[in-house]
Amino acid sequence: MPPIWDLIAEREAAATAAAEAMREQIAKLTDELALADNELAELAITRKTLMRLTGAAEAAVPVDATIASVAYQKILAVFATAVGAVRAKDVCLALGVGVTAKDTEGMRAKLKRLVNGQILVEAEPGLFALAPATPSA
DSSP: OOOHHHHHHHHHHHHHHHHHHHHHHHHHHHHHHHHHHHHHHHHHHHHHHHHHHHTOOOOOOOOOTTTTSHHHHHHHHHHHHOSSOBOHHHHHHHHTOOOSHHHHHHHHHHHHHHHHTTSEEEEETTEEEEOOOOOOO
């Protein structure tokens, strides 16, 4: 029977390998999500430009059900009371959720989605604020 230290070392090596594999998956999925979000933002800009150029009435864009969810409304409430731009970690603190890397990265992804929906702006990398209200035409 191997000494207990050898068993611990084996388990530690296995856990380290599993954690690294998961980090690689997260990085890959984060990159894929960023590409998809970028494409969505570009398509929205293209739609607006074509509507403006053709003079066609802009069709009502359906409200994103995710952004209309309670979780996103809580995030927007934080921005409604914030003075200036806010970081993802500050939103996590304001909402009373964790502030580990996993938590802040998840929040940052939500904030980026709000940026792509033109609800927030990213004034500089990592700093988010409500998008300025555009007057109705």
